[in-house]
Amino acid sequence: MLTIQSYKEEDWSEVWAIIEPVFRSGTTYAFSPEITEEETKKVWVEAPKSTYVCCDEDNNIIGTYYIKPNQPTLGSHVCNCGYIVDEKARGQGVASAMCKHSQEEAVKLGFRAMQYNLVVSTNEGAIRLWKKNDFKVVGVLPKSFNHNHLGFVDALVMYKQLATY
Numbered sequence: 001m002l003t004i005q006s007y008k009e010e011d012w013s014e015v016w017a018i019i020e021p022v023f024r025s026g027t028t029y030a031f032s033p034e035i036t037e038e039e040t041k042k043v044w045v046e047a048p049k050s051t052y053v054c055c056d057e058d059n060n061i062i063g064t065y066y067i068k069p070n071q072p073t074l075g076s077h078v079c080n081c082g083y084i085v086d087e088k089a090r091g092q093g094v095a096s097a098m099c100k101h102s103q104e105e106a107v108k109l110g111f112r113a114m115q116y117n118l119v120v121s122t123n124e125g126a127i128r129l130w131k132k133n134d135f136k137v138v139g140v141l142p143k144s145f146n147h148n149h150l151g152f153v154d155a156l157v158m159y160k161q162l163a164t165y
Contacts, residue, residue, distance in 0.1 A: 002094065004101045007051035007064070012041065014061040015053060018086045019044060026148025028123050029082070033148060044082070049109060054085075054098050062089035065098045067106060070115050079111040083126075095126070099133050103162060112163040120145045121154040135160045 007015065016037055023040065026033040031043070044066055045051045054063035065083040069076035081102045085094045106114055116135065119127060131137075139157035147153045 001057045002097050004054045007053050011053050015064045019084055022084050028120050062086045063094040078113045078115050079106045107162050113161045116158040119156040119158050130158050
């Protein structure tokens with residue numbers, strides 16, 4: 001049984017343990033693999049509108065996501081999210097649960113749509129999940145991500161309307 005709840009300050013060490021290897025890999029997020037813990041906390045917890053954690057039945061944090069406006073003021077009705085699942089918990093529905101939760105939270109927070117700005121084309125699991133959740137590819141950014149192992153690869157812009165206009 002998974003539970004998703006708002007991030008609390010005491011969650012940081014577990015959240016950092018999940019985020020750090022993903023950022024260090026340089027394969028799915030545009031942040032520098034040398035990003036510091038302090039810089040990571042700013043972008044994952046302090047800058048977003050909200051940050052959440054996903055816990056297993058033993059209350060261990062196994063995933064995290066943030067939600068924030070994709071653009072300032074006139075574009076702030078569209079949100080952006082980032083999701084990371086602990087390596088040991090992948091393939092167990094955690095990302096799917098967080099995606100569903102984030103859409104519900106986005107509507108509660110007044111967002112009308114969700115946009116993913118840089119979905120790395122080699123991140124096939126994420127693309128499959130976003131498409132399963134009715135996100136559409138609205139653009140391809142040729143060779144716009146410098147993958148740590150593969151060099152320059154395409155990235156996708158994916159979008160979903162959450163509320164009627």
